[in-house]
Amino acid sequence: MPYVNIKVTGGSEAPTAEQKAELIRGVTDLLGRVLNKNAATTVVIIDEVAMDNWGVGGETTTVRRQKAKFNS
Template structure:
């Protein structure tokens, strides 16, 4: 039973419901195609992480995005 956990930034950049459906379907189909897994037992979880709770190189994603706009 495959379990895939996808983490994405939330807030203004969160994927739409339609995008989430596409992610779940795409990952499921990939595991069916590549690993011959049963789609009925393939689990895909999408976690939305607020940008202030996601950090890279000592800075939050919010800070990094603001710096990129300068």
């Protein structure tokens, strides 16, 4: 039984319900096509992580996005 965990930033940039459904379908189809896995037993979990809880390069995503807006 394949288990896939997708983590995305939440808040204002969180994917819509339609986008989440598309991700779940797409990942399930990909595992079926590439690894011959049964869609009925494929589990896909999407976790939304607050941007203050997601860090890259020593900074939260909130800070990085603010800097990107300021620099553009």
